[in-house]
Amino acid sequence: MKIVPGTGSPVHPDISALIPWYVNGRIGERERRRVDAHLAQCAHCRDELTREQWVYRSMTAETAVEYMPAVSLNRLQARLDGIETGEAADAAAAAKPRRLSMPWQGLMAASVAVIAVALSFLAGDRWLQNRARAAAPPDYHTVTISEPRAPGEAIRAVFSPTITLSELQSILDEAQLRIVSGPTEAGVYSLAAKSRRPVSSSLALLRSHAQVRFAESTTSAPIGPLATP
Amino acid sequence: MGKDLASSCRSTVLAKNSAKERDTELLVAVAAGSRRALEELYLGYHRRLARFLSRITPRYENVEEIINDTFMIVWQSAKDFRYASQVSTWIIGIAYRTALKSLRRQKNHSAARSLDDLPEQTIDPTGDTEVQDWLKHGLNQLPMEQRLTLELAYHMGHSLEEIAAITECPVGTVKARMFHAREKLRMYLPTLGGTGSEWTARGG
Numbered sequence: 224m225k226i227v228p229g230t231g232s233p234v235h236p237d238i239s240a241l242i243p244w245y246v247n248g249r250i251g252e253r254e255r256r257r258v259d260a261h262l263a264q265c266a267h268c269r270d271e272l273t274r275e276q277w278v279y280r281s282m283t284a285e286t287a288v289e290y291m292p293a294v295s296l297n298r299l300q301a302r303l304d305g306i307e308t309g310e311a312a313d314a315a316a317a318a319k320p321r322r323l324s325m326p327w328q329g330l331m332a333a334s335v336a337v338i339a340v341a342l343s344f345l346a347g348d349r350w351l352q353n354r355a356r357a358a359a360p361p362d363y364h365t366v367t368i369s370e371p372r373a374p375g376e377a378i379r380a381v382f383s384p385t386i387t388l389s390e391l392q393s394i395l396d397e398a399q400l401r402i403v404s405g406p407t408e409a410g411v412y413s414l415a416a417k418s419r420r421p422v423s424s425s426l427a428l429l430r431s432h433a434q435v436r437f438a439e440s441t442t443s444a445p446i447g448p449l450a451t452p
Numbered sequence: 453m454g455k456d457l458a459s460s461c462r463s464t465v466l467a468k469n470s471a472k473e474r475d476t477e478l479l480v481a482v483a484a485g486s487r488r489a490l491e492e493l494y495l496g497y498h499r500r501l502a503r504f505l506s507r508i509t510p511r512y513e514n515v516e517e518i519i520n521d522t523f524m525i526v527w528q529s530a531k532d533f534r535y536a537s538q539v540s541t542w543i544i545g546i547a548y549r550t551a552l553k554s555l556r557r558q559k560n561h562s563a564a565r566s567l568d569d570l571p572e573q574t575i576d577p578t579g580d581t582e583v584q585d586w587l588k589h590g591l592n593q594l595p596m597e598q599r600l601t602l603e604l605a606y607h608m609g610h611s612l613e614e615i616a617a618i619t620e621c622p623v624g625t626v627k628a629r630m631f632h633a634r635e636k637l638r639m640y641l642p643t644l645g646g647t648g649s650e651w652t653a654r655g656g
Contacts, residue, residue, distance in 0.1 A: 243602075243630055249611035278637065281587050282507075282606040290506075290515065292498035296491060299520045303487065303527060387510040389588075406512070 234267045242272055246279045289402050297408075372441055373404035375415035377422045380429055381437040382412070394432055398425040413441075475539035483530035493543075494523050501547050504608055508551060508599060509558070518554050522547040537617050544608070545618040548600060555596050583641075590640030598633035601626055 233239035405412035481489030
């Protein structure tokens with residue numbers, strides 16, 4: 224923004240105020256023509272326009288970090304489920320005192336509750352028998368083999384929870400990698416190569432960063448020791 | 453050539469109108485309680501909102517939290533929306549206010565960095581990366597409303613009137629925020645105050 228020396232004000236404030244929307248292409252046709260006509264004769268405002276165009280280009284530059292909405296959406300769905308369950312429970316609780324207002328209804332409810340408890344004991348016993356017969360499902364999941372591979376995926380990695388987006392982007396740029404999916408519920412990102420750099424080299428670079436908790440190739444056998452936090 | 457441009461413009465306008473209509477249909481369905489419509493709306497806006505929010509909040513957890521809080525409000529308030537503005541303006545307005553609240557909470561938890569933290573004139577004015585870093589620092593120094601106004605205009609590509617609707621402010625307030633944001637950026641980026649030719653050479 225060109226400033227009049229000593230005043231702190233733009234040389235042509237009316238035109239200056241229009242420049243942001245001239246730059247982002249969202250200016251009205253009449254105003255655009257006005258700015259065009261002014262720029263043709265004002266070097267100060269042309270300088271200002273050039274600077275503003277640079278800021279605009281810098282702010283619209285693409286980033287390597289892509290968000291995968293699936294996990295976030297699952298969390299939102301879980302929140303909505305929780306609200307709906309809560310609302311249903313509230314509605315049931317609100318309706319309950321009215322239904323139990325007569326003594327015989329209370330007795331009937333007590334009988335139903337006794338039957339329900341007896342049935343739950345029976346069902347629980349049956350469930351325990353079945354459970355003993357069935358193999359217990361693992362209460363863990365792996366980050367290297369259980370998930371299907373994302374297209375182009377070469378590496379799976381877990382980053383420190385304290386990593387910032389700019390740190391993440393900087394690491395990915397340095398290792399010439401891009402995110403193709405993730406993070407999963409376990410915080411695992413699938414990464415693909417952005418260049419011809421060997422996967423082993425990118426992997427070594429990832430492992431050298433303190434912010435990388437885990438990094439493993441998914442295209443071949445493990446290479447070297449795992450990174451430590 | 454001229455015909456191609458006109459045809460391309462017409463296609464863009466048609467695509468935008470079609471997207472607006474689809475947004476409206478989806479919001480009507482959301483208001484009627486359709487979780488599937490909410491999901492489609494969420495997936496349609498996630499990328500745009502995530503990119504916008506990631507520029508003003510550094511952690512993915514915050515980005516996700518703001519987006520999900522936004523769509524919780526969309527879910528709960530869709531039936532009250534009167535369609536006086538575009539659905540996209542309404543949703544981005546909710547995200548804007550949610551982000552502002554979140555940023556204010558974060559600011560209370562962490563000391564704001566001051567301009568004094570910046571290295572003094574260690575920048576190589578010919579190095580584009582360093583200049584980008586200065587811009588990033590400069591943007592981080594702006595008051596939140598000014599930063600968000602600049603982001604809405606430059607990163608999201610909104611018009612003055614759309615920003616006024618999103619931020620629920622008079623047009624004059626948006627103009628003033630934009631003016632102050634640009635003026636402060638100019639002061640934060642002293643080495644960038646060169647001539648137009650330098651900028652052209654640097655920025656292309």
